[in-house]
Amino acid sequence: MLDFLRRYSREQLDSRRMDERRGFQLSLIPDLANAGLLGLQIPERYQGRELSHSDTVKVMRQAGAIDCNLLILLAVHNTLGVPPIQHFAGEDVRSAVLPELAQGRRLVTSAVSEQSMGSHVRAITSRATKQSDGSYILNGDKQWISLGADANFINVFARLTDENGQDAGITGFLVDTASPGFVRGPEVVTLGLKAVPQNSLSLDNLRVPAESLLGEEGSGPLVAKTAFTRGRLVLATGALGAAMRALELAQRFARRREVATGNLAENGRIQQIIAESVAAVQAVETLIEHIADLLDSGRQVPEPFYFAVKILGCELMWQVVDRCLQLLGARGFVDTNVVGQFYRDYRLFRIFEGSTEAITVYLGSTILKHPQQFFSIFDDFDVDPKLAEHVSRIDKLTTTTTTGGQQRHILASQIGELACWAIMSVLTADGRNRSAMYSHTASWSEQQLVDKLRIAEDSRPFVELPTVEELARHIGEFELTIGNVEQRRPGTQHDLDLLLRRG
Ligand SMILES: Cc1cc2nc3c(=O)[nH]c(=O)nc-3n(C[C@H](O)[C@H](O)[C@H](O)COP(=O)(O)OP(=O)(O)OC[C@H]3O[C@@H](n4cnc5c(N)ncnc54)[C@H](O)[C@@H]3O)c2cc1C
Incomplete structure (x- = not known):
């Protein structure tokens, strides 16, 4: 698969064209399907490739290094779409649907x-109402759904009302998009990831049979979480591939470029930026591989590891892409030099599947409620005394009065x-002796932790912030300086003329 993707990238894929034309090239889906890439972890008995997590990570890293659109197509189908069906649908549905998905006949x-x-899953307003014959009627509107207008199946999450009119909680349903009542809405025009369509969708009295239930009634958050946790790992992995590719290009340029101080790569500040970027790549790679190993060996992955990989993976790798763009100078800003497209495309990763701020606050809140539960995850590691001291400083901060x-x-x-950062430091310290580069990565991770600790400790007592009203009033007055500049020109008309429509 890795060979296929590399060859495909060199010989057939046209990322520029997909980006400019806002769509996949025609051959992409059948080609990926023929290479087995649409059934990555589907069991062989359902015609999938049954890859391990470690192998799936390699495929996703490779895809991420080639094109974010390609990565997201694979990630949405294989990681967000397939697992709820594979793990939570009944056998009849699994044996009917999974071979179709594995063979790429359906998405x-x-x-x-x-x-x-x-970000706030429990606030879902789409409704499912259980009928006396066991079927469910779905109503509601969904937004930003990747592949929304093209997928044949959609795992829809809605709030269920049971046959007694009682709230039965958020529940997952497998919806065949050919069902009456499934309405495709318009595609949004996004900043990047332009080949992957994102649509709004409506469910208008859409009836699904009892068998379409994913998991039990009310278990939607668990079903969604199964997909999201894996999704977070895959997003970080794709971003890792992109960061590696961006660094490869930046390094080539720096070695060839002469600037006022001599060779660019030999300028100390640039060497420092490249070294920090390499350390970030290696640290994120370590965390990803550790999680994939835990999954493959059937061991429990502590939930904070998934948060850490999403938060640090997506933040740091996008930062590396940004730094590489900067390093390339004007060439970075030229859209045909790959890094610029990565910069636009991978920016999304800090927002979706749990934006950085939302999940950092969530992770911190759970630790504040049960600090010892979090700190016990380090019991599985031989943490050196210096790192243990840093970790105990975090524990102390959890007692801050607010x-x-x-x-x-x-x-x-x-x-x-x-x-x-504690997770990252402990994991990278574990491999410190692997190589000189690895030792640098471990020291870098620890330094990041120490810097963040110092900032947090120095911020006590918390500075009083302006009130929300003061901020709103102040920003509202910007209009006095910049005026009202909202553009009112009519946009492009895409709908069929009223007089040409079916009566
Ligand atoms: C290109 C694209 C593809 C997508 N594909 C899909 C898809 O296939 N399926 C799907 O279901 N959704 C999809 N989404 C939706 C995506 O998952 C959400 O946009 C994302 O979860 C953020 O939700 P939101 O836009 O409502 O932001 P909001 O929840 O309104 O948050 C806005 C911002 O507020 C901050 N914030 C939010 N919550 C908190 C908090 N608790 N604490 C502190 N700060 C917070 C964060 O900075 C956040 O970025 C997609 C979105 C995009 C842009």
Whole structure:
């Protein structure tokens, strides 16, 4: 598969064209399907490739190094779409649907987000109503759904009302998009990832049979979480591939470029930037491989590891892409030099499947509630005394007194971020003796933790912030300086003329 992807990238894929034309090239889906890439972890008995997690990570890293659109197509189908069916649908549905997905005859995606909620899954407003014959009627609107207009199946999450009219909680349903009542909405025009369509969707009295249930009634958050946790690992892995490719290009350029101080790569500041970027890549790679190993060996992955990989993986790898773009100078800003497209495409990763701020605050809040539960994850490691001391400083910070909700959010965010760096430092320290580069990576990770600890400790007591009203008033007055510049020109008309439509 890796060979296929590399050859495909060199000989057939046209990322520029897909980006400019906002769509996949025609041959892409059948070609990926023929190479087995649409059934990565589907068991062989359902005609999939049954790859291990470690092998899946290699495929996703490779795809990420080639093109973010390609990566997201694979990730949405294989990681968000397939697992809820594979692990939570009944056998009849599995044996009917999984071979179709594995062979790429059909695509699947997942619909959680709505107009009024994206990060906050429990606020879903789409409704499912259980009928006396056991079927369910779905109603509601979903937004930002990748492949939404093209997928044949969608895992839809909705709030269920049972046959007694009682709230039965968020529940997952497998929806065949050929069902009456499935309405495709318009595609949004995104900043990057332009070949992957994102649509709004409506469910208008859409009836699904009892067998379409994914998991039990009310178990939607668990079903969604199964997909999201794996999705977070895969997003970080794709971003890792992109960071590697961006560094490869930046390194080539730096070695060939002469600037005022001599060779660019030999300028100390540039060497430092490249070394930090390489350390970030190696640290994220270590965390990804550790999680994949745990999954393959059937061991429990501590939940904070998934948060750490999403938060640090997506933040750091995008930062590496940004730094490489900067290093390339004007060439970085030229859209045909790959890194610029990565910069636009991978920016999304800090937002979706749990935006950095939302999940950092969430992670920190859970640690503040049960600190010892979090700190016990280090019991499995031989943590050296210096690192253990840093970790105990985080523990001490969890006892900070806060006044008001805002201060609690700030504290939770600090603790969440520190927790990620503690995980990263402990994991990289474990491999310190592997090589000189690895030793640098371990020291770099520890330094990041120490720097963040110092900032958090120095921020006590918390600085009083302007009130929300003061901020709104101040920003509202910007209009006095910049005027009202909202553009009112009518946009492009895409709909069929009224007089040409079916009556
Ligand atoms: C290109 C693209 C593809 C997508 N594909 C899919 C898909 O296939 N399926 C699907 O279901 N959804 C999809 N989404 C939706 C995506 O998952 C949501 O946009 C994302 O979860 C963020 O939700 P939101 O936009 O409602 O942001 P909001 O929840 O409104 O958050 C806005 C910002 O507020 C901050 N914030 C939010 N919550 C907190 C918090 N608790 N603490 C502190 N700060 C916070 C963060 O900075 C966040 O970025 C996609 C989105 C995009 C842009």
